[in-house]
Amino acid sequence: MAAKTRSTGQGDHGASILVTALASFFGVVLIQATAFLLDIFGDDGEGAVAVALYCVAMVFILLSLYVASVVTANTFATIVAGRTKTIALLRLLGASGRELRRSVSHEGLSVGLFGAAVGAILGIATSHLARSVAVAAGTLPDVTYTVVQPLVALPVVIVVGTTWMASHVGAKRVLEVTPIQATGAVVDAPGGSGExxxxxxxxxxxxxxxxxxxxxxxxxxxxxxxxxxxxxxxxxxxxxxxxxxxxxxxxxxxxxxxxxxxxxxxxxxxxxxxxxxxxxxxxxxxxxxxxxxxxxxxxxxxxxxxxxxxxxxxxxxxxxxxxxxxxxxxxxxxxxxxxxxxxxxxxxxxxxxxxxxxxxxxxxxxxxxxxxxxxxxxxxxxxxxxxxxxxxxxxxxxxxxxxxxxxxxxxxxxxxxxxxxxxxxxxxxxxxxxxxxxxxxxxxxxxxxxxxxxxxxx
Structure with a gap:
């Protein structure tokens, strides 16, 4: 049943992959940009400006990951809503809601792994390209820059984890789908219980x-x-x-x-x-x-x-x-x-x-x-x-x-x-x-x- 659910939604994840890749891309670029700035300042980076630099990098990384998780959860909720009739049919054939939700969560893990990898590769390449252009234009000094900051692995891992979790949250709607909906129109419920x-x-x-x-x-x-x-x-x-x-x-x-x-x-x-x-x-x-x-x-x-x-x-x-x-x-x-x-x-x-x-x-x-x-x-x-x-x-x-x-x-x-x-x-x-x-x-x-x-x- 899980395999059937995944096969019905293979074309649904373009938006999810795009958002996940962008989140990984910006996280990697931010880490690399911070490393480049530290290369520029060397041992002279001190005081409030240096603290501000670290804080800016941390805030931007957290912000990009937060936004990606919110959008991914919303996207998966949308995908599940669009599959309501298919999910209801699978429930009618004997699949459990938890099994189907687990299947959607596995889709989220696959999307996270693929999108994060693509974003990381593009992020490293783009950061060095932008740095080379800035050096050639005289915007940045010609010093020895870090090739790959090991911390770039951090946003990649976090993107995979948040995408997996966001897909699990967004797939919560699967548990609310009843087998009888297989015979009716696919619409959202006007709202949950009053409590x-x-x-x-x-x-x-x-x-x-x-x-x-x-x-x-x-x-x-x-x-x-x-x-x-x-x-x-x-x-x-x-x-x-x-x-x-x-x-x-x-x-x-x-x-x-x-x-x-x-x-x-x-x-x-x-x-x-x-x-x-x-x-x-x-x-x-x-x-x-x-x-x-x-x-x-x-x-x-x-x-x-x-x-x-x-x-x-x-x-x-x-x-x-x-x-x-x-x-x-x-x-x-x-x-x-x-x-x-x-x-x-x-x-x-x-x-x-x-x-x-x-x-x-x-x-x-x-x-x-x-x-x-x-x-x-x-x-x-x-x-x-x-x-x-x-x-x-x-x-x-x-x-x-x-x-x-x-x-x-x-x-x-x-x-x-x-x-x-x-x-x-x-x-x-x-x-x-x-x-x-x-x-x-x-x-x-x-x-x-x-x-x-x-x-x-x-």
Missing amino acids: RRRARATFSIVLIAGGTVLLGLGVLIGSLTPAGVLVAFFGGAASFTGIMVGAHHIVPWVLRLVGRAFGNTPAARLAAANATRYPERSTRTALGLLIGVTLVVTFAVATYSYRAMLQSEFDDESLDQVMAVTVGIMSGLIGFAGVIAAVGMVNNLLLSIMQRTRELGLLRALGFTRKQIRGMILAESAQIVIASMGFGLLLGIVYGWAAAQSLLGSIAQSGVQLPTLPWAVIAGTILCAGLLALGASLVPSRRANAISPIAALS
Whole structure:
């Protein structure tokens, strides 16, 4: 049975492999970049700047691994949801839920091993290529650099482990699939039990509140030592995890508010209703973009604030080199966030169409035109983009400012500073989000309009 389950999903893991490879890639690049900077400083790297360098590397590694685990768990939950009917059929034939979940976890281990290996190879090669280009351009000095820092094995091993664990968490839905679902439509349940939802909401509130306290504490500690950024990191991770845990309560509420602005046409009303009728499905679709926008804005605000605070205190060539490497790393992570957003949103919208075959067929049978179906899907996509973008912008500004302030508060003698907002990046994010909303709806709407009403209702 397990072999059959794996064979049915061999083409489902493109997004998982991409995210896993990127996580390993950035972890390796960060380790190598840190080694290169230590090669530059030699024995002269000391004091607050050296501590800040170590803290930045640690925070970026933890951040990339955290994001990868969240996205991987969400991706595997999406994959399992798309296989509900197949899993139910296997349950009907005698397979146990635990056996099938174990099979999905093994898929996660395979994805982690393959993606981590590819990312490690590309990361080492890319770091040396970028270093060679920087040396040739005069951005970095021509010194002896470390070929391979042994610590690059650390992010590779952690990526494999987190992918395996994330797939196990994401496959929890397998245990909820019943054999009777093999004879019905494949849809998400509108929600879990009341007791489970209340427990989740309580846990979410505790994480958000505790994380916010740690975030503020990190900023305070940052006024004494750059190590405050580590406290702020765990505060940001805890609060954002709380948002992820409580997303099934938060995201539909935000989507409902946004949906009211789209008018009262039948297509707009159905698009708004779909966001709240199946909160798990709409939340999974929105989470990829929410994570992406939050990361883009966090890195951009942190980078601009970081640069402003350093430039106001120092005028040293070595700091320019640190800034060049740091900005390069952050730019790469911004690209990573954009890829996550695009992959997550398109993947989940396509799954949404697959799960709603009968619903779309019924709408066509009741007189909905292809244009109205296309408009409904575009409205759903736009609602998700606007809600995720607005929420992500707010979170990103707060997290980015806290990162810069907790890291450089002790170096910048001017004390607490307001965040430096990268307006060009924010405008570009809004533009890209709009294009993503349009682009992400094209393939799903085409697939939806290709559904025959008779075939869908059979």
